[in-house]
Amino acid sequence: MKPAVKRLIFFTALILFWGLGSHFELWHETILPSPFSVWDALVAGFADLTLVYDLVASFRRLFIGLAVSLLIGTALGILLARSQTADETIGSMVLALQSVPSIIWLPLAMMWFGLGEGAIIFVVILGGTFVMTLNVRTGIKNVNPLYIKAARTMGSNGIDLFWKVIIPASIPYLVTGARLAWAFAWRALMAGELLSAGPGLGYTLRYASDFGNMALVIGVMVIIGVVGAVVDQLIFQRIEKNVLKRWGLES
Amino acid sequence: MFIEIQHINKIYTDKDNNANTVLEDINLEIPKGQFVSILGPSGCGKSTLLSMIAGLTSASSGGIIVDGKNVQKPGKDRGMVFQEAALFPWMTVTENVVFPLRKEMNKKQAIERARHFLQMVQLSNYAGHYPHELSGGMQQRVSIARSLAMDPAVLLMDEPFGALDEQTRSRLHGQLEKIWIDTQKTIVFVTHSIQESIKLSDRIVVMGTRPGTVIADIEVDIPRPRDEHKQQVAALEERIMGLLKGEIDKVINEELAYEARS
DSSP states (O other): OOHHHHHHHHHHHHHHHHHHHHHTTSSOTTTSOOHHHHHHHHHHHHHTTHHHHHHHHHHHHHHHHHHHHHHHHHHHHHHHHHOHHHHHHHHHHHHHHHTSOGGGGHHHHHHHHOSSHHHHHHHHHHHHHHHHHHHHHHHHHTSOHHHHHHHHHTTOOHHHHIIIIIHHHTHHHHHHHHHHHHHHHHHHHHHHHHTSOSSSHHHHHHHHHHTTOHHHHHHHHHHHHHHHHHIIIIIIHHHHHHHHHHTTOOO | OOEEEEEEEEEEEOTTOOEEEEEEEEEEEEOTTOEEEEEOOTTSSHHHHHHHHHTSSOOSEEEEEETTEEOOSOOTTEEEEOSSOOOOTTSOHHHHHHGGGTTTSOHHHHHHHHHHHHHHTTOGGGTTOOGGGSOHHHHHHHHHHHHHHTOOSEEEEESTTTTSOHHHHHHHHHHHHHHHHHHOOEEEEEESOHHHHHHHOSEEEEEETTTBEEEEEEEOOOOSSGGGOHHHHHHHHHHHHHHHHHHHHHHHHHHHHHHHHO
């Protein structure tokens, strides 16, 4: 059986169980709304465009934040890979920063940038930057020494060697770094939006929760999950797979 | 002489601070156009010596002169073929061959030149393929084409066929011999295979181990193609085997002693 078919059967069964449970009142509608209520809430949300505005606003923050974090992460990663001193000082700080959820920066970010866009984007940037940094660093450090030797016997050295051989050779790590940065940035964005002003998916989630609209809460959760899965599997994993194949790293 | 290797010593200190002599007082002169094999058991420093000619490794003392110039660092006058093909996986076959040419000629000339050398190794049909789409033997042929395309004064080959299966290796021996005859390149070929060295080279430098020294320098005057002179080949093989027997025993005894200690 194809994985897609298995998946279809699984999700159908899950929703069926959920629907039947609601129908026979195994749980109360206010605690866990039925799939039909969630569907209605989603339809209503898209019909009056609030969810569309939320998606646009969330994606705008995500793209800005992710783009900045990939740029900073790449630059910082190159620095750590090339300078022993930077690696021993900034590197250990990056490792520490990487291990904390970026949302803990929100109180400070709100002091610095106010309650609006700036604070959320700052948290998103922090979410993606460090994982990208560490992957770029590892990628550059793990370039097969044979490529470097071969390139040197062909008259390549210095900057040419770096841009024409070392960077392309570390692209598999760069792609993995970007995929992880996206995942961290997406989580940071949702956390940030939950705690700040709208529009945005996270904001609508909290707004619905404040008004006891659990159907919309679940609806937004579904959107967040679907977006996360689609971007990860359809975009990043596909690119990653192609790159690994081309670079001859596929096991 | 075209290549002069003068009093080369290589000593490195291991983590216990013991000095290990890898190469001891190596002296070699190689005339232009010669196909010379450096033959020896593993650990005799033959690859290190080749790497020094390439300029990738420095000697502890002594010097190497290629075509009148002192070797300080790697350069395009010395093409190197490694045991693994070392092709860049993100480039097509043609782009790989163009890599060493891109700075000294325009793109069109470089591609034309790449095509010529890919033809020489009979891979014109694979110009647009990526390395991972080729077999090991084909990759190694691209690597040879890439080195030849930069028109080096000498082609350095470090066990280039060591990782290939027997049939492929035998076919590539024939191709390499033909390329050598056609291009008149000087080739320094490192191998641990006695048959391979006899089949291909004008001259075999036999190295012993611990420390690495030259124990014999043999002119091979068997007419080519050598497959047709089996008796002479067998006689030479036996002679070299005799030279290396003591060396191989030495390696095995050392390893046994090491294992007995630990």
